[in-house]
Amino acid sequence: MNKIINKSKYTVPSIPDIIERSRLFDLLGKSDGKKAVFIIGQAAQGKSTLVASYVKSDKRPTIWMHLEKEDSDHNLFYNLLIRAINAAIGNDILPSDTQAFSLGPRKNLLRQKEVIKFLTTEMTQSMNLVIDNTEALSIESRSYDLIHDLIKNNNSINIYIISREMPPINIQDFKIKQEITIISNSELSFSIDETELFFNKLTGVEINKNTAISIKSFTEGWIGGLVLLSESIKNSSNGSKQFNDKDFPEMLKKESFDFFFQGIFIKQEESVRKFLIYSSIFDVIIPDVINKINITNDAELILETMEKRNLFIHTIYDGLEKKYRFNSLFREFLESIYEQETSIAEKQKIYSCAGNIFESFENYEEAMKFYLKGDNHESACDMIIKTGTDFIITNRDNELKSKIIMLPKEYLEKETWIFFYLTLTERIKGGYKNLHKLKDAYDRFKKEDKLRGRILSLAFLIESSVFLGRSPEKLMILLNEGKLLLTEIAGTELFIYARTLLWQQIGFAYIAGGLSFTKGLSACRNSHILAVKIDDQSLIISSMIVSAMGYAFTGEIQLSETSLEKIEGIGKNLTPEYRTLRNIVDIANSLNKCDIKNCEFLLNLCRENIESHGLLFLYPVFIELSGQFEIQRKNYDKALKTSNHLNDIAVLSGSDYYSGLSLRLSALTHYHMKHYEKALKLSIGSKKLLNPDQQDNYYGSCAKLINCLIRINTGSGNDLRIELNDLLSYFKDPNQFERTDVIKALVIVSFLDEDYKNITNLLKELQPDRSYLFQRTYISTIDNIKFALIAFIFDSKIISKKEIDAYNSKDIKNTSLFLKSVIKKNESDLNGLIMRKIEKYSLSKVKITTLGDFTVEIDGRVIRNNEWGGKKPLLLFKYILAFGCTNIPKDILIDALWPEANASSGEKNFKVNLHRLRKVFGLNNSSSYVILKHNNVSLSLDLFEIDFLKFEEKISISDSNYNENDNKEFYSLCREIYSLYGGDFLSNELYEEVLVKKRDGLKNSYLKILEYLSVYAEKKGLVEDFIYYNIKIVAIDPLNETACRRLMLTYKREKKVNSAIKIYNDLKNYLNKEIGVSPDPDTIKLYEELT
Amino acid sequence: MKKILIIDDEKPTLSMFKLFLNAYGYYVFTAENGLSGIDIYKKESPDIVFTDVKMPGMDGIEVLSKIKKINVRSEVIVITGHGDIDLAIQSLDYGATDYINKPINRKSLDSALNRAISRLSIKSPEPCxxxxxxxxxxxxxxxxxxxxxxxxxxxxxxxxxxxxxxxxxxxxxxxxxxxxxxxxxxxxxxxxxxxxxxxxxxxxxxxxxxxxxxxxxxxxxx
CATH class of the missing domain: 3.30.750.24 (STAS domain)
Structure with a gap:
């Protein structure tokens, strides 16, 4: 019954016999595709009839909302909208309870706006949405905000707003963009033809054209006036069905409505009059109800007759039974008579009677309304008790409050339920005061031994306690009490809804309060089982969201993700809690994949969701992830600031758990910053706070891992290997980066312990696909280098030389020295082998620049000229470079450097100068840099970074890719090569033949690249680039006439004639000076065109 | 619902405050500097103001003085750095009704809020x-x-x-x-x-x- 009654608010009204108004239909048809159509006209102007008849002729589904004053509460408006949509579309595509559960203050309007945005922008199904009787909303109603949003975001829905006056919605923008149509009184009023048709076809009163003109002028086309006029004629004393001007007042306006209503009303039989008066108390008239009240036995007949006569009554057929609704103006008229003519006693009787009937139909909300009107407080109180929970869970707090305050105050004392429900309407926003009231309610229920009341009040008491941050001790008392209560009735079928709610709040408290995640998750499981049993979708989603939150809090991202994936239905994305948790899971996954860009985007999205919806309980985990993100991108200052902020949160919320997370973040940051002592202290603190009960949990284990990583560097850990092995058993999943970190740490520790066998075994544990190289890591760069070097020594397949070279050379050198210092202790063969392998990495790297200014840098220090021990060692080095760096027969070098010396003095000179050269790279290990083997000289290229070699390597790649020169990557390579060429090879050594030969070779390669880039710029129409590259070509090769012509032509096109002429003149002078010729005829012709 | 304005130049602090005070049932406005804080104060007339003392530009003491000029009965609670008692006393001299130290703990915040609300419920200020x-x-x-x-x-x-x-x-x-x-x-x-x-x-x-x-x-x- 409840549903049937409510359904009338979203059922399209039936259409009485009407005159087809094709001109208005055309107008509506033309408005298809507009954001909205406003139908604004006075009462009884046929607005609803017009739209109802129009949408009924349409095949699209129609969502009809008949608003009443109570819908001024945006929660009720929203609920009505969702119900109407679900009814029209046929299945529950949208949840009415997206705000049933909240991890923050209930910002319902915002959530509702989001659903509306989704509805209007995402739903592709075309449909009609009619918002009728809009004038019923109070002027300050926030429901107008929702209507505005419906219009603003609308893409495919035909929205019709029906109102007596223009609703207070800002429509200026829509008007300017011609996105809306407004049909007003002037369009709605009946034309002369329509007036004639109305009388002749519908009323049986015959009129001619002239009379129609006269009526039109009197009534101004007002339909209500036409109906009233026809009625007054039919009921006139002479019984004539002819129109008489005398029957008509001078000006028929709305003000004369009552006059005509009175006219119609008094002509009715007394029983009908009584029926009409009493029926006016109902929003929707159900014949069965009227009959039961004993007003009449013929309700159906009277209503049908009135409807046929178009007497201000609409029919609504909701598929089950026929119901009626008075025209609002007519109802107001009848209500005023009811107020005047009905005694208080009689009213009370009738209201009570209506209340009884609705109660018998089990429509308790409607019954409550009438009991309250009839001052039948006892029964009203009963109904509030029966329906209170429904009001609360559908967020109709204000409505419930308005009902409760209609009861005498003594009911708050007398009836705990009433006290409890009133308190609930203020929950959370009532602060501590309300918390005490909830406690009072709970104590009273306990005293009265009302089990359902105890369960519900305790559930809400726990929720408020969490929000208001009560101490863990006080929370635990409530939780234990709750669990005890639930255990007592476990296995029974009693109060399952209330029990589900209590389990859920217990789970929420355990998790949000950081008390025990295991117990929290267990409570959520209980809540979920019960919610499934009663098939309450809202509670099912809530329990899963709290579970997902629990997993996210403990860092169990995979489990959190699984929990979220189980949540079904379109509505989940409209729940901010779901969306934000989804963000958190995605952030963690992006972090794990080192996808910094995506992670940054998701963090911003997540912050927006948390802040706009006030999702307090997701804030700390979000901040923790933000800190991890900063560490990942090596922004340690920001990471420390974030950790301080997390500490602020911990202090404010009084949570040890958040303190632990803050310390952990800080410890990890300091570890990466190599502040090992500080990091160690912080990590010990975090270990204690995150793992207080010494039971394995994710964050606690991560804190342990970070502690172990720090201890690798502080040397403070006898049990380090044991602890790392424990962690290896905890982090079982081979894809987990934490497991990789543990393995890496164990490899380093094993190396330090000289347990080489274990290293080999550990390296086998790493994923063969080397995916761990692209994962997130807690381990610092320095420790990662330690691992990489050790792994490279033991198994070069794990880490390649290239991967090691990618690290900073200074870090590699320092790390090698450290490792060397460790193995010196033992002189076994294996140690000797390892030592030799490490040796190389402990040497300084030498950076040579030959293209442009010649420089040699060792560990960032530039070698000064006087450090070369004379000109010859330097020249020797330059020749070694020019001859290609490796495998150069020493005789070639001797010939080049000492062409006139005999064999023995040449040999001697060579030895002396080689020795001097080697000394430049250090006293120890100097022979490692310049090797003389089998009379061949080589530079140890592992230790050198030589620019022209890199240049040549890239040139060789570009040569092999030349055929694909249209491809973007090829040009990107060319640009890279271009940037490597800093100038001519060893330009200071102008006349050394070997060097000149090398220089020219490199220069030609560079010119080739410039040509490629010039061609690319021309193809892409990049004029500035084209000019730039050609200027570069001409600068290197001033006789390149083709490049000069290209430049002249481009300057000409760009209308830079002077520049073009300058190019020509420079070329002409150069040709003349260098080879004594003139430019080509083509070039001269081009010049002449310019001048 | 009581209105609270928070003025602090640190965005994360503002976010945190807003989330917590929203959850306690307050309507919260935030401002990242003294100047916009004063503007919001004039526009929204919040019941309680929290302002950080150390801020670039207009500092908390200046904010406090300006607010007190607009409404001498306004409840302004000053946020000071850890152990900065001198600044706290200086703020009280300028008319702050209370102060809290950073990092703000729950007890201090509750105490400051309860006392502010209690004073707001009195029609005229209680003299010494x-x-x-x-x-x-x-x-x-x-x-x-x-x-x-x-x-x-x-x-x-x-x-x-x-x-x-x-x-x-x-x-x-x-x-x-x-x-x-x-x-x-x-x-x-x-x-x-x-x-x-x-x-x-x-x-x-x-x-x-x-x-x-x-x-x-x-x-x-x-």
């Missing part, structure tokens, strides 16, 4: 008051309102009548104090001690305990 009631050999001195002057001459003319007695100085929830008041209170305690009275202070608001400790009031008692 000292009333005495006698129970057997024990005196109860009730210290109320904003203590900002000497307590002896105006409020306790017959100091000599208290000798060898047990005196309990009771502080009520609406109490506030500035540097003059601190001097006055120390003076009062010293005078009472000189007359061999045993003195005890009860009801010191949570946030004022460090001030009582740092300024030596509690030391004087010992």
């Amino acid at each position: 008051g000292l009333s005495v009631e006698k129970h057997d050999q024990k005196y109860k001195m009730h210290l109320t309102g904003s203590v900002n002057c000497s307590l002896l001459s105006d409020h306790l003319p017959n100091i000599n009548s208290y000798r060898n007695s047990f005196i309990e100085i009771c502080i009520n929830n609406n109490f506030s104090i500035n540097s003059n008041g601190i001097k006055g209170l120390i003076e009062l305690i010293n005078e009472l001690k000189d007359r061999k009275n045993y003195i005890e202070i009860n009801g010191i608001p949570e946030n004022f305990i460090p001030i009582f400790e740092m300024t030596g009031i509690l030391k004087v008692l010992k």
Whole structure:
């Protein structure tokens, strides 16, 4: 019954016999595709009839909302909208309870706006949405905000707003963009033809054209006036069905409505009059109800007759039974008579009677309304008790409050339920005061031994306690009490809804309060089982969201993700809690994949969701992830600031758990910053706070891992290997980066312990696909280098030389020295082998620049000229470079450097100068840099970074890719090569033949690249680039006439004639000076065109 | 729903405050600097203002002065750095009704909020008051309102009548104090001690305990 009654608010009204108004239909048809159509006209102007008849002729589904004053509460408006949509579309595509559960203050309007945005922008199904009787909303109603949003975001829905006056919605923008149509009184009023048709076809009163003109002028086309006029004629004393001007007042306006209503009303039989008066108390008239009240036995007949006569009554057929609704103006008229003519006693009787009937139909909300009107407080109180929970869970707090305050105050004392429900309407926003009231309610229920009341009040008491941050001790008392209560009735079928709610709040408290995640998750499981049993979708989603939150809090991202994936239905994305948790899971996954860009985007999205919806309980985990993100991108200052902020949160919320997370973040940051002592202290603190009960949990284990990583560097850990092995058993999943970190740490520790066998075994544990190289890591760069070097020594397949070279050379050198210092202790063969392998990495790297200014840098220090021990060692080095760096027969070098010396003095000179050269790279290990083997000289290229070699390597790649020169990557390579060429090879050594030969070779390669880039710029129409590259070509090769012509032509096109002429003149002078010729005829012709 | 304005130049602090105070049931406005804080104050007339003291541009003391000029009864709670008692007292001299130290703990915040709400519920501001009631050999001195002057001459003319007695100085929830008041209170305690009275202070608001400790009031008692 409840549903049937409510359904009338979203059922399209039936259409009485009407005159087809094709001109208005055309107008509506033309408005298809507009954001909205406003139908604004006075009462009884046929607005609803017009739209109802129009949408009924349409095949699209129609969502009809008949608003009443109570819908001024945006929660009720929203609920009505969702119900109407679900009814029209046929299945529950949208949840009415997206705000049933909240991890923050209930910002319902915002959530509702989001659903509306989704509805209007995402739903592709075309449909009609009619918002009728809009004038019923109070002027300050926030429901107008929702209507505005419906219009603003609308893409495919035909929205019709029906109102007596223009609703207070800002429509200026829509008007300017011609996105809306407004049909007003002037369009709605009946034309002369329509007036004639109305009388002749519908009323049986015959009129001619002239009379129609006269009526039109009197009534101004007002339909209500036409109906009233026809009625007054039919009921006139002479019984004539002819129109008489005398029957008509001078000006028929709305003000004369009552006059005509009175006219119609008094002509009715007394029983009908009584029926009409009493029926006016109902929003929707159900014949069965009227009959039961004993007003009449013929309700159906009277209503049908009135409807046929178009007497201000609409029919609504909701598929089950026929119901009626008075025209609002007519109802107001009848209500005023009811107020005047009905005694208080009689009213009370009738209201009570209506209340009884609705109660018998089990429509308790409607019954409550009438009991309250009839001052039948006892029964009203009963109904509030029966329906209170429904009001609360559908967020109709204000409505419930308005009902409760209609009861005498003594009911708050007398009836705990009433006290409890009133308190609930203020929950959370009532602060501590309300918390005490909830406690009072709970104590009273306990005293009265009302089990359902105890369960519900305790559930809400726990929720408020969490929000208001009560101490863990006080929370635990409530939780234990709750669990005890639930255990007592476990296995029974009693109060399952209330029990589900209590389990859920217990789970929420355990998790949000950081008390025990295991117990929290267990409570959520209980809540979920019960919610499934009663098939309450809202509670099912809530329990899963709290579970997902629990997993996210403990860092169990995979489990959190699984929990979220189980949540079904379109509505989940409209729940901010779901969306934000989804963000958190995605952030963690992006972090794990080192996808910094995506992670940054998701963090911003997540912050927006948390802040706009006030999702307090997701804030700390979000901040923790933000800190991890900063560490990942090596922004340690920001990471420390974030950790301080997390500490602020911990202090404010009084949570040890958040303190632990803050310390952990800080410890990890300091570890990466190599502040090992500080990091160690912080990590010990975090270990204690995150793992207080010494039971394995994710964050606690991560804190342990970070502690172990720090201890690798502080040397403070006898049990380090044991602890790392424990962690290896905890982090079982081979894809987990934490497991990789543990393995890496164990490899380093094993190396330090000289347990080489274990290293080999550990390296086998790493994923063969080397995916761990692209994962997130807690381990610092320095420790990662330690691992990489050790792994490279033991198994070069794990880490390649290239991967090691990618690290900073200074870090590699320092790390090698450290490792060397460790193995010196033992002189076994294996140690000797390892030592030799490490040796190389402990040497300084030498950076040579030959293209442009010649420089040699060792560990960032530039070698000064006087450090070369004379000109010859330097020249020797330059020749070694020019001859290609490796495998150069020493005789070639001797010939080049000492062409006139005999064999023995040449040999001697060579030895002396080689020795001097080697000394430049250090006293120890100097022979490692310049090797003389089998009379061949080589530079140890592992230790050198030589620019022209890199240049040549890239040139060789570009040569092999030349055929694909249209491809973007090829040009990107060319640009890279271009940037490597800093100038001519060893330009200071102008006349050394070997060097000149090398220089020219490199220069030609560079010119080739410039040509490629010039061609690319021309193809892409990049004029500035084209000019730039050609200027570069001409600068290197001033006789390149083709490049000069290209430049002249481009300057000409760009209308830079002077520049073009300058190019020509420079070329002409150069040709003349260098080879004594003139430019080509083509070039001269081009010049002449310019001048 | 009570309105609260928070002024702090650190965005994360504003976010955190907003989330917590929203959850407590307040309507929260935030401003990232003093200037926009004043604008919001003028526009929204919040019931309570929290302002950080150290901010670039217009600092918290200036914000406080400006707000007090707009509405002398406004409840302005100043946020100071950890242990920055001097700044706290300076703020109280400028008319702050309370202060809280960073990092803000729950107890301090609750205390500041409760006291602000309690004062807002009083129609006119409670003047500095000292009333005495006698129970057997024990005196109860009730210290109320904003203590900002000497307590002896105006409020306790017959100091000599208290000798060898047990005196309990009771502080009520609406109490506030500035540097003059601190001097006055120390003076009062010293005078009472000189007359061999045993003195005890009860009801010191949570946030004022460090001030009582740092300024030596509690030391004087010992």
